Amino acid sequence: MKTLYRIGQIVPSSNTTMETEIPAMLRAREALHPERFTFHSSRMRMHKVTPEELANMNREGLRCAAELADARVDVMSTACLVAIMAQGLGYHRQVEEDFRRIVSENGADARVMTSAGALIHGLKKLKAKKISLMAPYMKPLTAKVVAYIESEGIEVVDSICFEIPDNLEVGRRDPMQLLDDMKKLNTANVDVVVLSACVQMQSIPALQTAQDRLGIPVTSTSACTTRNMLDLLGLEAATPGYGQVLVV
Known part of the structure; x- marks a missing residue:
């Protein structure tokens, strides 16, 4: 190999x-x-x-x-x-x-x-049937993301969108802020939390801490x-x- x-x-x-x-x-x-x-x-x-x-x-x-x-x-x-x-x-x-x-x-x-396909692939690897997610998009685009995921057989129980239209601003967002944002997300009875459904919104510094706090799998698109x-x-x-x- x-x-x-x-x-x-x-x-x-x-x-x-x-x-x-x-x-x-x-x-x-x-x-x-x-x-x-x-x-x-x-x-x-x-x-x-x-x-x-x-x-x-x-x-x-x-x-x-x-x-x-x-x-x-x-x-x-x-x-x-x-x-x-x-x-x-x-x-x-x-x-x-x-x-x-x-x-x-x-x-x-x-x-x-x-x-986009990778997020679906990862959620299926995790055997997710129900998820909650966070995204930086405006509400109409977030609704399309939710509908897309649900069309692949995965229920989105809750979603939070931060409504940041400027892509550079999305990339500047402190990833550790997601840990506080997560407190507002309904994670009851979900299999997986998607900390960032956007590849521009940084997430990896917070992933493991979020997972340890929730006690269920936490992931991101990246x-x-x-x-x-x-x-x-x-x-x-x-x-x-x-x-x-x-x-x-």
């Missing part, structure tokens, strides 16, 4: 989190396992988290996929959950199909995924993205400290 893997991400131009949180988790894994990772990204223009900007950004995704295919990455993922979920139920499957086509046309063989990448690469997750999805 190879020991060096190239990780590719298709990142909104204003995203400052996915190129820090994904490497942080995989660097932590390097302390426990022999595999090593390098990180590569291609960017799509987006400033405000609005339906119009998200749709415009999505149109740049195929160009980004081709650029990452040129780098012969081993796995590539989108790094914007709401951009996918706002386009219609199950849309992550269409995006993945389009990426596979682009990868093949460019003579590469990268595994492909989306952060942690689920990391798990999905490892699964596609056929690698063991086993990286404690980032919630249950990187342990099971």
Whole structure:
């Protein structure tokens, strides 16, 4: 088995989190396992988290996929959950199909995924039937995220949205503030709490503390993205400290 893997991400131009949180988790894994990772990204223009900007950004995704295919990455993922979920139920499957086509046309063989699909993947790894979540989006976009998750067979018992339209501002939010925010979330009788349903809203410093306090699995889209990448690469997750999805 190879020991060096190239990780590719298709990142909104204003995203400052996915190129820090994904490497942080995989660097932590390097302390426990022999595999090593390098990180590569291609960017799509987006400033405000609005339906119009998200749709415009999505149109740049195929160009980004081709650029990452040129780098012969081993796995590539989108790094914007709401951009996918706002386009219609199950849309992550269409995006993945389009990426596979682009990868093949460019003579590469990268595994492909989306952060939207990764959240669903991670929740199913955790056997979640009922969840509660927090997100930075405006209410209409949060409602689309909730409907998307529920269309995949997972009930959303409660959700809190912080209504921050500026994507840079989302990335500047203190992740430890999520521990106080969580106190307002209905977590009774849920299987999993999604501390951050947005890949731009930082979460990983708070994940393990939140899980220890609640006594149930706590995860985020970035942690689920990391798990999905490892699964596609056929690698063991086993990286404690980032919630249950990187342990099971």
